[in-house]
Amino acid sequence: MKPEASNPNSSAASRFDAIIIGAGFSGLYQLHCLRDRLGLSVKLVEAGDDLGGTWYWNRYPGARCDSESHSYCYFFSKALYEEWEWSERYPGAPEILRYLDHVAIKFDLRRDIQFGTRVRSAHYDVADNHWIVEAESGQRFRATYLITAVGCISSANVPEIPGLDSFKGKWYHTGQWPHEGVDFAGKRVGQIGTGSTGIQAAPVIAQSAKHLTVFQRTANYSVPARNAPLSAEFKQYIREHHDEIQEVVESTPNGHPFRISETRVFDLHPAERQKAYEAAWEKGGLQFRAAFQDLLTDKAANDTAAAFLKSKIREIVNDPETAKSLADIDHPYAAKRPPIDTNYFETFNRSNVTLVNLRKDPIERITPNGIKTRDNEYELDVIVFATGFDALTGTLLKIDIRGRDGLCLRDVWKAGPRTYLGLQVPGFPNLFTVTGPGSPSVLCNMPVSIEQHVEWITECIAYMRDNGIERCEAAPEATEKWVEHVNEAANATLLPRVRHSWYLGANIPGKPRVFMPYAGGMTRYRAICNDVAAKGYEGFVLTRSGQGADAKAGTALNDFEAAADISTPGV
Numbered sequence: 001m002k003p004e005a006s007n008p009n010s011s012a013a014s015r016f017d018a019i020i021i022g023a024g025f026s027g028l029y030q031l032h033c034l035r036d037r038l039g040l041s042v043k044l045v046e047a048g049d050d051l052g053g054t055w056y057w058n059r060y061p062g063a064r065c066d067s068e069s070h071s072y073c074y075f076f077s078k079a080l081y082e083e084w085e086w087s088e089r090y091p092g093a094p095e096i097l098r099y100l101d102h103v104a105i106k107f108d109l110r111r112d113i114q115f116g117t118r119v120r121s122a123h124y125d126v127a128d129n130h131w132i133v134e135a136e137s138g139q140r141f142r143a144t145y146l147i148t149a150v151g152c153i154s155s156a157n158v159p160e161i162p163g164l165d166s167f168k169g170k171w172y173h174t175g176q177w178p179h180e181g182v183d184f185a186g187k188r189v190g191q192i193g194t195g196s197t198g199i200q201a202a203p204v205i206a207q208s209a210k211h212l213t214v215f216q217r218t219a220n221y222s223v224p225a226r227n228a229p230l231s232a233e234f235k236q237y238i239r240e241h242h243d244e245i246q247e248v249v250e251s252t253p254n255g256h257p258f259r260i261s262e263t264r265v266f267d268l269h270p271a272e273r274q275k276a277y278e279a280a281w282e283k284g285g286l287q288f289r290a291a292f293q294d295l296l297t298d299k300a301a302n303d304t305a306a307a308f309l310k311s312k313i314r315e316i317v318n319d320p321e322t323a324k325s326l327a328d329i330d331h332p333y334a335a336k337r338p339p340i341d342t343n344y345f346e347t348f349n350r351s352n353v354t355l356v357n358l359r360k361d362p363i364e365r366i367t368p369n370g371i372k373t374r375d376n377e378y379e380l381d382v383i384v385f386a387t388g389f390d391a392l393t394g395t396l397l398k399i400d401i402r403g404r405d406g407l408c409l410r411d412v413w414k415a416g417p418r419t420y421l422g423l424q425v426p427g428f429p430n431l432f433t434v435t436g437p438g439s440p441s442v443l444c445n446m447p448v449s450i451e452q453h454v455e456w457i458t459e460c461i462a463y464m465r466d467n468g469i470e471r472c473e474a475a476p477e478a479t480e481k482w483v484e485h486v487n488e489a490a491n492a493t494l495l496p497r498v499r500h501s502w503y504l505g506a507n508i509p510g511k512p513r514v515f516m517p518y519a520g521g522m523t524r525y526r527a528i529c530n531d532v533a534a535k536g537y538e539g540f541v542l543t544r545s546g547q548g549a550d551a552k553a554g555t556a557l558n559d560f561e562a563a564a565d566i567s568t569p570g571v
């Protein structure tokens with residue numbers, strides 16, 4: 001179908017077959033699939049002024065991907081894979097943006113993207129079987145299919161610390177970083193937060209700031225990334241091994257380009273185990289987590305990794321008090337998303353860096369001149385909030401999404417997100433959520449989980465069109481079963497035991513404590529999704545033109561109950 005002309009000033013809705021929200025990895029590929037493979041008319045709307053999604057917003061100092069570059073990319077086009085050359089083991093934010101721009105040019109994507117368009121609402125019109133999407137500007141779009149590609153960690157969380165308004169200096173959140181950059185030279189900088197972002201940012205900020213004070217609430221593990229330029233040999237290996245690398249990322253539970261060891265921690269004597277940990281520490285990055293098979297499922301096994309990593313902190317950090325605070329970690333290794341770093345702990349040996357342990361001396365308020373803790377006051381020119389995100393549901397719930405009979409997503413998810421396969425919500429026909437809650441998403445190398453979702457959605461829409469199906473909607477029974485299975489999969493790991501984890505929504509006051517991503521592993525998840533599709537989209541209610549529902553709800557879904565194939569999660 002040809003789209004009707006789109007006039008940004010008109011309140012009459014422009015019609016398309018599909019609207020996609022978000023121009024990151026998900027949205028760009030979804031646009032390519034629906035437009036170029038299925039021949040649909042598609043409009044992609046994006047809040048930012050350019051593409052990149054997460055990478056458009058997260059331009060903080062040190063922003064770099066924790067997945068290895070040759071796996072943090074699309075695999076769907078072998079030509080694309082072979083022609084793009086990554087420069088380093090882990091790509092920095094600017095290089096990822098260049099890559100996505102290259103993708104957009106290669107597949108001529110920009111002509112169907114409207115930037116600077118933040119979606120305010122999306123309402124389903126049952127009579128017309130259309131979604132009406134309205135931007136903050138008042139511009140409206142209509143489409144049969146609505147695909148949210150809004151990212152999992154795209155809603156910045158600035159904690160409500162009293163006094164922020166009174167601060168005379170400048171403050172920034174890492175997830176909304178100014179595109180012109182921030183000059184820290186001669187500045188006294190306070191950084192709140194020591195998650196993956198804070199651990200990347202602190203060493204870089206410390207290089208130019210007059211003084212950096214890091215405010216740490218929860219101490220964190222970190223493993224050296226061992227970032228380095230890729231050698232000519234490795235670049236050639238990447239160019240020549242697309243299929244093999246794809247086979248690995250698609251057959252490991254967390255979508256990374258390396259296998260997880262089959263050895264269990266207590267299969268080895270302590271001395272051998274120590275050797276294995278040392279070797280994994282030298283390899284660096286998320287590969288450390290792959291050193292043993294049972295680190296995320298057996299607390300006693302995990303304790304050995306935790307002890308090893310804490311001993312490394314004490315070895316690296318010179319000041320015993322600072323080392324003690326940094327190593328005072330209260331959760332199992334990798335039960336929160338494990339950071340990787342370049343010189344994080346070493347940064348605390350610099351004379352211009354101070355650690356404040358908020359567990360001993362909590363923040364009371366922000367003052368015009370800095371941060372006041374219970375026992376001290378820190379004078380600052382700049383505050384950097386590396387305080388994370390309202391993850392997985394935050395961005396979706398900021399949009400007023402209403403399905404059948406005015407059903408509001410915010411109400412449906414009041415007690416936590418409930419989806420079928422992380423792809424659909426009952427009551428919201430033809431709305432597909434790429435890497436939605438209940439899918440592996442953040443526990444997997446993101447582009448790998450994105451490709452799987454985008455391709456599954458594309459095939460589902462192709463099936464609908466080939467079979468005269470107007471509506472596809474998750475059935476309530478199948479959704480209940482899936483939610484149960486998501487909980488079961490999480491409970492087979494150590495992940496839900498960390499009460500202050502953003503996987504559980506615990507970082508946002510008032511957010512329901514529900515373990516949101518699917519921890520059963522990407523390979524298992526992919527097999528389930530394929531099986532559902534092969535059985536004619538089992539668990540979805542499909543409605544043919546002029547006919548009643550062709551319900552396949554709740555049949556033969558017992559497969560989910562098999563023991564979860566949990567190894568290690570990963571981002």
Ligand code: NAP
Binds near residue numbers: 064159160200388571
């Ligand atoms: P995060 O993991 O949620 O960490 C937020 C940090 O801020 C935590 O240390 C938290 O302490 C602290 N914090 C929050 N509110 C606070 C308050 N009121 N007072 C003091 N401290 C406060 O966020 P993130 O580091 O931005 O990482 C989020 C996710 O983004 C990562 O887990 C990862 O999935 C992704 N990420 C990926 C990459 C990559 O691959 N390149 C890089 C960075 C981030 P508590 O722990 O005590 O709450």
